[in-house]
Amino acid sequence: MNEEDLNQGLRDLMERSTPPPSMDPSHALVRGRTARRRRRLAWSGIAVVPLVAGIGAGPALVASLSGGGPAGDLVATGSTTPKPVPTATRKSGDPWPEGQTDRTASAGPRVVRVVKLMDDLSSSVPPGFSxxxxxxxxGHPLRYPQAQYxxxxxxQDYWxxxxxxxxxxGGRVGRLLMNSTTPDGKSATEPCKLAKxxxxxxxxxxxxxxxxxxxxxxTTKGHSDYDQWATYRHEDGTVVILAQARRFEDQQRPPLTQPVFTSRQLAELVTSAKFKISE
Structure with a gap:
């Protein structure tokens, strides 16, 4: 390859490159609404980057109760062996998957999975608790399942x-949250870094x-909405979180006088296969 060929190749590459997305002021409003709703529903399992171009969904799922192409190959200088780049499937303006009108699934197999997750959590509480x-x-139900793209x-696509x-x-009420996130293609990290x-x-x-x-x-010692939680990343990348709080702030009953689970019980439950949803 001579110098002219090299220059031409660089020009072709620049012409094929996708321009950066335009800045849209409405995205900030969307992100704020989504964050507010997630705080209210105790939903945000693993911390993620702000949501783009979506409206946080609401109670449609409660009424129902009853988951781009490859980014190409990058070839290292001086090597003829292609190095794969992780698949990125979500682009600005893409329609929501599976015929949805927003991020939240309101019907279908994903709703079935999250309702089963809620039922399995309910059946796992120790004797003496209901x-x-x-x-x-x-007036809204305190039992709330949600499946979200x-x-x-x-x-890449994950849920x-x-x-x-x-x-x-004994007339006192606390709260539990179970969260299962399908593999998102991100690298594994050490347990406490993931949990935090x-x-x-x-x-x-x-x-x-x-x-x-x-x-x-x-363990937060009262410095969070939840008093304690356990986090485990399965080998396939599925992440499961179980969080507990002695107080449920959306109602008027007094808080529990003791945690529902011990630290050991929290850890055992998040490793259980019944709470692992990988699709």
Whole structure:
């Protein structure tokens, strides 16, 4: 290859490159609304980058109850072996998947999966606790399942399934959240670093070994919406979080006097196959 060929190749590459997306002021409003709704529903499992071009969905799922092409190959200088680039399937302006009108699934198999997740969580509470169908001060159910398409621009498709339930004992009410996120193509990280991505990560973290599986358990001492949570990343990249709080702030009953689960029980539950949703 001579100098003229090299220059021509560079010009061709620049012409084929996709221009950066334009700045849209409406995105900031969308991100703010989405963040506010996620705080209210205790939904945001693993911390993600701000959502782009979407409206946070609402109670449609509650009424229902009843998942681009490759980015190309990058060839290292002086090598003839292609180096694959992770697939990025989400682009600005792409329609929502599976005929959805926004990020939240309101029907179909994803709703079935997240309702089962909620039921499995309810059946896992220790003796002496119950999971009644309570309503908050605003009249909305405190039991809430949600399946959400979570991919942002430049990311492969992945989904978040979350179930929030009230837990009662002796007229006192606390809260549990189970979150299962399908593989998102991101690199693995050490257990406590992963665990501290949830809810801002304020608190102390310890690693609990469950039959060789390393689980990050964070204790906040009252400095978060949740008092404690456990996080585990399965080998295929599925991430499961179980969080507990002695208080459920959306209702008027007094808080629990003790946690629902011990640290060990939290760690064991997040490694359980029944809470792993990988598709």
């Amino acid at each position: 999971t009644p169908d309570l309503k908050g001060a605003d 979570a991919s942002n621009d430049g990311e 978040e399934y979350a179930a929030t339930i009230p837990v009662e004992r 991505r949830f809810r801002g990560g304020t608190g102390t973290c310890s690693v609990v070994d469950v039959d060789g599986k390393k689980v990050g358990v964070v």
